[in-house]
Amino acid sequence: MRKDELETPYQIMDPAGKMLGAMPEGLTNQKLLEWYRLMWEIRYYSNKTVALQRQGRSTTWGPLNGQEATAIGMGAVLQPQDWMVGSYRDAGAYMAKGYPMKALFYYTRGFSIAPELVGQDKRCLPYQIVLATQTLHGVGIAMASRIKKENAVTMIGVGDGASSEGDFNEALNFAGVFKAPAVIVLVNNGWAISTPRSHQSAAKYLMHRAVGFGMPGMLVDGNDVLACYSVMKEAVERARHGEGPTLIEAVTYRHGAHTTADDPTRYRDPKEVEYWMQRDPTLRLKNYLVEQGVWDEEKDRQIREEVESYVNEQADIAYNHPTPGPDGMFTNTYEKLTPRMLKQREELRRELNLEAEVK
Amino acid sequence: MRKDELETPYQIMDPAGKMLGAMPEGLTNQKLLEWYRLMWEIRYYSNKTVALQRQGRSTTWGPLNGQEATAIGMGAVLQPQDWMVGSYRDAGAYMAKGYPMKALFYYTRGFSIAPELVGQDKRCLPYQIVLATQTLHGVGIAMASRIKKENAVTMIGVGDGASSEGDFNEALNFAGVFKAPAVIVLVNNGWAISTPRSHQSAAKYLMHRAVGFGMPGMLVDGNDVLACYSVMKEAVERARHGEGPTLIEAVTYRHGAHTTADDPTRYRDPKEVEYWMQRDPTLRLKNYLVEQGVWDEEKDRQIREEVESYVNEQADIAYNHPTPGPDGMFTNTYEKLTPRMLKQREELRRELNLEAEVK
Amino acid sequence: MTLTATKLTIIEALNQALATEMERDQRIVLLGEDIGKNGGVFRVTDGLQARFGEDRVFDTPLAESGIIGTSIGLAVNGLRPIAEIQFAGFMFVAMNQIVSQAARIRTRSAGMYHCPLVIRAPYGGGIRTPEMHADSLEGVFLQTPGLKVVLPSSPYDAKGLLISAIEDPDPVIFLENIKLYRSFKQEVPPERYTIPLGQAATLQEGSDITIITYGAMVPVSQQAAHKVQEETGASIEIIDLRTIWPMDEEAIIKSVTKTGRAIVVHEAPRAGGVNSEVVSIINDNCLYSLLKPVARVTGYDTPFPSPGLEDSYIPTVSRVVKALRQTLED
Amino acid sequence: MTLTATKLTIIEALNQALATEMERDQRIVLLGEDIGKNGGVFRVTDGLQARFGEDRVFDTPLAESGIIGTSIGLAVNGLRPIAEIQFAGFMFVAMNQIVSQAARIRTRSAGMYHCPLVIRAPYGGGIRTPEMHADSLEGVFLQTPGLKVVLPSSPYDAKGLLISAIEDPDPVIFLENIKLYRSFKQEVPPERYTIPLGQAATLQEGSDITIITYGAMVPVSQQAAHKVQEETGASIEIIDLRTIWPMDEEAIIKSVTKTGRAIVVHEAPRAGGVNSEVVSIINDNCLYSLLKPVARVTGYDTPFPSPGLEDSYIPTVSRVVKALRQTLED
Ligand SMILES: Cc1ncc(C[n+]2csc(CCOP(=O)(O)OP(=O)(O)O)c2C)c(N)n1
Ligand SMILES: Cc1ncc(C[n+]2csc(CCOP(=O)(O)OP(=O)(O)O)c2C)c(N)n1
Ligand SMILES: [Mg+2]
């Protein structure tokens, strides 16, 4: 199924939760219930971080609300040997790949990741801040898998705004030329801070970029977890079978502000937000599950409570985890510190002792 | 006429010079004879520079042979108020726009351009060495024309290899978003030094990039001067009428080495060169003109002699033109030299006087 | 009507400078990410799109090389672009367009074309921004000839220097310290005035030691100087470079020749930074006046750290105090 | 069978180093523009694709950011990429991937991932190359922490340093001077050997003055030293830094403490260049030993000029002679 000719995003489930197509193979209600819970884990994780930021404990945070279906699709189609390489907004996909929530929480405190909270390598690169740069890293990782003849696929996340960066286009081109086993998910959430998708590119759909780089392009409703799963699964299988990369544009929406430092009322019509709230991915899946008779309001309340306390626990672990000392900036600059760095670290240590005396 | 669905490059005249379509409006035999002469001017200009390089007088030179039809198309469709922004390989297009040959020759000596040889501003940016960077300059120039409401179009030349650079893609995107009155001609001469077009991108045609940036893409036989003219003219008219940019891929061939420092026998099959020599743009136009009864071998011999001596004259002017003194690197760094630079220039001047003494 | 000076933050002063100049010179256009409706993430361009229209103040797609590359074209074709890079750390994305293009248009074309382009970018740490949002890049530009580099430390200077940068016929990198953006207000005359690029300001005169600094380290240096003056009675001269390229060598030489002692304070990494060039200028011109080694109080030679560690990376008052004391010792 | 040393150019020595290491370590892959069939525009990778196959030596599309960005991915995923940038001047195109990415993978991931990447690039003037083909970028990397920067001046060093760079678990910028590439041959042992990064070489000992230099300025400095020795009998020490980051401070300090006089010679622009850092290291550590200002013999603070003017930009023997003479005066 090539979806690059589609004029509207591919859907399996409509916004009311009604099935428009067949359930993708292998998906059970059990699985969907898991995903439903995961959606709330992602959302509450994000909400909690906003709260922590308001308390001055987390650094600037970019909320994930509204993009949970896309995130779950990205993570759920991967196997442990696969790689995930995304931006700050793909934290939900990292969770869906199995990256521990506490490790993500730790990072929001404003330190490099804490490997001991990650545990065994999850093959997730620390999510990227500099727009689109990660798409090249992901393609390189995928190229290495191919060269080493390892059966691993790399899932790459990138935003609609970031798609304008040269690096994104170079990544698509390298992926095409080297038949990299990669899936590039362009998470089009409608906005890049205050810049709407329509101003980001004159193309009707961003996935039209695919044809110019010789790969299939697909368009999917990013709030329909079934459609995301189906399209991404297909792309991952293609990649795994040596058939090269795919570009998928997932059309979704950022419910909240760009970050805790942003005020979207300056540039965004509240009616637009309302429109998209009705297309909330949690709502859609919930409606379906209720329709199926496996879900009700009471269960919903329960699971959200459960998730909330789980999220709080994870935050507690992370926010009580030991942090690097004030001279931590020297650690991990190189494998072995240079004489100059050792000297500068000494300098700093001496100065930190002196601090009290001077003040 | 949208040509972005074409599977083969658009032609008006086949390689034997036989007409496949109608003569573009406004073109007379007179005009074609002018172009035919211009083709030889470009070719002899390039050959002469190779000869000068062999004598150690020109710096490294990238021959233009084979690409004359594309170059003439690019230049001939422009008006004086229009801009030309190309790479080192677009020198022929500069000539077709009216840039004096002697000014181009001067530059091959290894100095910045000599404005006095250019005469009045020809609205041609010095051709670019750093791949694809000029595409952004060209789009910016076009954006300025639009903002100033000037009726000027910018013609941008870029190579097949350069099309892989991030800057090229960013240029297409900006052009699309800002509806820049620009025509981007992707001069696909089959090779980027030793890298064949097929390895440059997995896309079937490079002009397929256009759809991903929301603009028309066209594919043209770059050795057919009529087709080039026709397609480029149409694109320039679109731009001039506020309908935005166009990407045109002109399929041509680099007959010679990448530069005087390159040895194409290391990577290129001589049969391929032979194939393309039969598609030589001069040959094609000559065949047509002979067929029309306005040309013969004797005239051909004559005009080539004339052109040769013209080219030699131009080279003489340029190679006898005064050059900057050895402290010329300070000139034009800023409008006004800084105190530090004045000091350094003094330092250098003192040192140049000392040179003799020390040796 | 007489205009009276109002107290403005650096952000407000910059906004005023932009408005004033855009009013005067129709060629000026502003471009960058989120500078239109949103007024820039720090609001430096607040209200300017509404006032001057979308042809003169426009948001670009997210592509820094694209922003600078098209700005070069705008400049060559007769406009006066002022490009905003959302955070200076992202100038690395555009480095080629800045260094190999903007800085060389005039030389390359032997003066036929030039590039009157101002690149504005916030920089510097201290407010817990994410990775690459706090890096100080000015030192990099010492090794990339053809540019001018300005770093104001006060609202008054910010306005006067920005107007000079806009007037300048060559590309100017205009770096705005994030921490200083709103940290204090100062009287800023509402009328147009300029402060020449390449001229340092002597913030206080002194005879025992010179502090050479700029940007966010100006108030830090002032506090440290105050403390050491109180403590030791030393007479401390403070020079705010304001423009690090061209650098005001005269001011440095004159002061150090007088005081015989100097410290250089900045937040950027140490190796090959502005401090190294200042030390070298002293070496070249007034080494024999120097009584003690010049102390270098700077960021460390590590990547700018995670926000949780930045406080021990950025020079503090106590580090400057310590350097002053040591350099004042016999 | 005993292997005997053969006389090789730097190009041949580098080619040998690459072949040796690729043989030993299957993780090594080479990528860049025209490095495969064509063997690189300077033939450093000549024959390697034929020998090791297209999976280990491959041409990329023309995109420098793409080359470094994908190399980072290759490195993170267990390979040992050696990327060629066709000319160092084009590293500006990839600057963001080099500085904000390669240099920070280890810090960003707290050591979970690292980036064993070598970026090779020819640099330097003297053979009339076009714009941006001759620029010396090493000074820029002093202000971009997280990298190591190597610039060999001889075939022997080139091989030993490249092997060390390949072995190094962190990103290394390996800059190869174009003019030296084929300018002389030297005996190079065929077996594997390494030269530690961060160690300068004292090319000749002396007691009156120290020349601190590297790259193409090594032979220029040697000739100048020879001339001045003959002329004045002065005893001149020559230090070839070889690695400019980390810089061998010990070697500089030891020598200048002994000689009391120094000149620094390089081709890159002066302001904030390697010379400035050397002067600063002397200031920090042995200022009181210094009898005269350190002389700075460098490129000027202008863009590297057009090929027709490069001879007066690049430091010459006579400029070095003059600096030596002046610095030797009482
Ligand atoms: C190279 C670069 N330029 C600018 C920024 C500042 N910035 C951070 S997020 C953002 C908007 C990104 O939009 P998009 O790619 O659509 O992702 P989203 O935030 O919507 O998920 C910008 C401009 C950056 N981080 N990196
Ligand atoms: C940014 C950059 N990278 C590499 C080079 C070196 N280089 C010069 S020409 C060339 C090949 C260009 O091929 P193409 O764009 O197809 O143009 P052509 O030479 O075929 O006209 C390369 C790699 C350069 N000049 N600039
Ligand atoms: Mg977005």
Ligand SMILES: [Mg+2]
């Ligand atoms: Mg080509």
